[in-house]
Amino acid sequence: MLRDLQTQFRVGLLGGDAAPALASIENDVITPAQRFGIYRNNVLGSLAGALAAAFPVIERLVGERFFRAAARSFVQQSPPTVPQLLAYGDGFPAFLEAFPPAQSVRYLGDVGRLEWGRVDSMFAADAPALEPSALTSLPPEALADLLFAAHPATRLIRSAQFPIHTIWQVNQPSNPDPRPVDPGLGAEAVLVTRPGLAVETNPVTPGDAVFVQCLLQQQPLAAAAEAALGAEPDFDLQGALAAHLGRGTFSRVMQASR
Amino acid sequence: MTTPPSTEFVVDPIPASAGIGLRHPHVTDFVTRRPPVGWIEVHSENYLGAGGPRLAALEQIRRDYPLSCHGVGLSLGSWEGLNVDHLARLRALFDRFQPGLVSEHVAWSVQDGTYLNDLLPLPYTEEALTILCRNVEQAQEAFGRRILVENPSSYVSFAESTIPEWEFMAETSRRTGCGLLLDVNNIHVSAHNHRFEPGPYLDAIPLDMVGEVHVAGHFVHEFDDQAILIDDHGAPVADAVWALLREALRRLGSVPVLVEWDTRIPPLDVLLAEAEKAQALIDIASTGRVRGDTGAPVHAS
Amino acid sequence: MATKTLTALTLAAAVGGAAAALGTTGTVSAQDMVKCYGIALAGQNDCANAAGTHSCAGQSTVDFDGGEWKLVPAGSCNEPGSEEPFAGVGGTIPGLEGSDPNA
Numbered sequence: 001m002l003r004d005l006q007t008q009f010r011v012g013l014l015g016g017d018a019a020p021a022l023a024s025i026e027n028d029v030i031t032p033a034q035r036f037g038i039y040r041n042n043v044l045g046s047l048a049g050a051l052a053a054a055f056p057v058i059e060r061l062v063g064e065r066f067f068r069a070a071a072r073s074f075v076q077q078s079p080p081t082v083p084q085l086l087a088y089g090d091g092f093p094a095f096l097e098a099f100p101p102a103q104s105v106r107y108l109g110d111v112g113r114l115e116w117g118r119v120d121s122m123f124a125a126d127a128p129a130l131e132p133s134a135l136t137s138l139p140p141e142a143l144a145d146l147l148f149a150a151h152p153a154t155r156l157i158r159s160a161q162f163p164i165h166t167i168w169q170v171n172q173p174s175n176p177d178p179r180p181v182d183p184g185l186g187a188e189a190v191l192v193t194r195p196g197l198a199v200e201t202n203p204v205t206p207g208d209a210v211f212v213q214c215l216l217q218q219q220p221l222a223a224a225a226e227a228a229l230g231a232e233p234d235f236d237l238q239g240a241l242a243a244h245l246g247r248g249t250f251s252r253v254m255q256a257s258r
Numbered sequence: 259m260t261t262p263p264s265t266e267f268v269v270d271p272i273p274a275s276a277g278i279g280l281r282h283p284h285v286t287d288f289v290t291r292r293p294p295v296g297w298i299e300v301h302s303e304n305y306l307g308a309g310g311p312r313l314a315a316l317e318q319i320r321r322d323y324p325l326s327c328h329g330v331g332l333s334l335g336s337w338e339g340l341n342v343d344h345l346a347r348l349r350a351l352f353d354r355f356q357p358g359l360v361s362e363h364v365a366w367s368v369q370d371g372t373y374l375n376d377l378l379p380l381p382y383t384e385e386a387l388t389i390l391c392r393n394v395e396q397a398q399e400a401f402g403r404r405i406l407v408e409n410p411s412s413y414v415s416f417a418e419s420t421i422p423e424w425e426f427m428a429e430t431s432r433r434t435g436c437g438l439l440l441d442v443n444n445i446h447v448s449a450h451n452h453r454f455e456p457g458p459y460l461d462a463i464p465l466d467m468v469g470e471v472h473v474a475g476h477f478v479h480e481f482d483d484q485a486i487l488i489d490d491h492g493a494p495v496a497d498a499v500w501a502l503l504r505e506a507l508r509r510l511g512s513v514p515v516l517v518e519w520d521t522r523i524p525p526l527d528v529l530l531a532e533a534e535k536a537q538a539l540i541d542i543a544s545t546g547r548v549r550g551d552t553g554a555p556v557h558a559s
Numbered sequence: 560m561a562t563k564t565l566t567a568l569t570l571a572a573a574v575g576g577a578a579a580a581l582g583t584t585g586t587v588s589a590q591d592m593v594k595c596y597g598i599a600l601a602g603q604n605d606c607a608n609a610a611g612t613h614s615c616a617g618q619s620t621v622d623f624d625g626g627e628w629k630l631v632p633a634g635s636c637n638e639p640g641s642e643e644p645f646a647g648v649g650g651t652i653p654g655l656e657g658s659d660p661n662a
Contacts (some may be wrong), residue, residue: 010369045610050602083331085602123307132578140571197311197595241577303604315596491607520607
């Protein structure tokens with residue numbers, strides 16, 4: 001029955017027992033195992049290739065051969081559930097973090113989250129960016145309780161431990177000779193935005209990371225700014241707001257109903 | 259600072275001329291050069307994101323070219339039926355870009371909700387035919403339009419198969435009213451891999467149902483001393499495939515012909531030269547029957 | 560910003576200053592848009608068998624068998640051609656050991 005055959009193929013194609021699938025294949029010219037292998041290699045190889053396209057810096061960091069092997073393990077463990085490769089890979093950073101052979105490099109997960117944030121941002125919905133006039137037209141007393149709606153393409157990636165922006169920037173595939181980076185440099189946060197159509201990747205200060213995080217969680221402006229000052233006494237609210245207006249971090253503002 | 263969708267497209271029929279598959283490395287060329295091809299085809303699944311530059315580029319290119327949407331992930335051969343969310347996303351894509359043709363494959367790629375990203379082979383049995391036809395009908399209903407289904411390249415044959423592939427294709431069309439997308443490279447590849455002659459394949463295909471033809475390059479892999487052809491779309495179209503195209507067009511009259519190139523993608527000009535070759539063969543054939551855009555035949559006097 | 564208690568006035572000054580620094584947000588030029596079209600960033604679905612048998616690097620092979628791969632930290636990996644793009648970073652460089660079915 002077709003149901004059995006398709007089940008047997010799925011299992012065998014993802015690295016499980018292929019014997020039941022092979023039993024249904026005619027032995028003609030070359031062996032069933034050779035014929036089935038063409039499909040298996042294409043499934044695993046094409047999906048690993050899709051991950052390589054989404055995680056170029058991870059591939060750069062670990063080398064192509066390690067990457068391919070790790071990617072195939074991930075594919076076997078977590079194959080796609082939607083037929084769009086542009087949406088495949090969100091679980092790969094967590095997989096790397098738990099991947100025993102990669103335990104000696106603890107920052108792969110967070111650098112991977114940065115890369116996935118860029119992919120996710122690139123295919124997010126279109127929306128207008130917040131216009132400065134939307135802020136200046138408000139009475140001063142309305143500002144403290146103002147709520148900000150993130151642009152659909154905005155992603156904030158905060159590492160608890162690692163300088164992910166520095167690692168990501170230095171290890172771009174286009175950089176032929178990356179300088180060494182000390183992973184103990186300190187934690188960094190990265191804001192991915194898409195003003196216009198270009199995905200931008202910018203480091204943000206600890207205070208700004210808290211500021212954006214609070215606003216994304218629908219805390220009002222005054223509370224977000226105070227939390228940012230708590231995290232970074234020198235937090236520059238005006239500078240941060242100007243940067244977010246320029247980068248299209250937010251899409252619109254709403255007055256909190258009191 | 260974004261560019262929301264603005265253009266309201268209407269359906270442009272796909273002309274009976276040579277088209278090429280629009281692939282990412284050529285997108286900027288298409289925007290800046292507007293190369294002289296009659297139409298373009300995209301893989302639908304690559305445009306199912308919510309927004310961003312990929313869709314914006316297609317929006318711009320669509321203004322200059324008739325568009326065909328060729329699906330690679332619907333899994334028409336799945337026992338478990340079709341993913342209704344995926345059908346809805348595709349319908350929204352078609353509503354926005356108004357393609358002249360919509361096509362998919364006689365293959366499967368989804369089992370138990372897992373997407374395997376390959377066009378996997380069906381056994382040619384009455385059960386599989388019934389399931390395929392049920393799914394084709396569901397897709398046509400969801401899209402509100404007729405689709406074309408393409409014959410696959412295959413590397414295995416099943417002991418339980420009872421129906422020749424060409425009859426399986428023809429019967430799918432007869433039962434569901436869907437059109438056929440005849441991939442002559444796939445016929446060549448499968449004929450070689452399963453050691454049958456391509457001639458009877460063409461004889462068995464109901465010509466009036468063929469709405470589009472594909473050509474592409476393939477790769478020859480030696481297993482010990484046995485050559486197996488791999489449909490990698492990574493080379494110029496082989497001479498034997500051009501010959502098969504010529505033979506197909508002799509029977510079909512003029513029909514839209516697409517040149518596909520997906521692996522080791524060359525500069526656009528290489529692809530355009532392949533399209534010119536296809537066009538020359540269409541021109542020779544078009545002295546015969548004249549055909550409409552969706553495969554419905556219009557007989558010339 | 561020395562105080563943690565933000566007055567309406569402080570907020571208004573910061574917001575006003577930020578808006579003034581930006582002016583109005585501009586529209587995207589056609590040239591910038593075309594540049595954006597050139598960026599891929601994700602896998603692409605296609606209908607080709609791109610990896611079925613090719614034996615070049617990065618492709619799988621006919622008899623790929625996950626069990627043949629053994630991943631180990633690179634300290635013990637001295638295979639020619641293994642990449643160490645992150646040398647000097649501090650962590651051990653991951654590598655690959657074992658029979659390579661691609662070779």
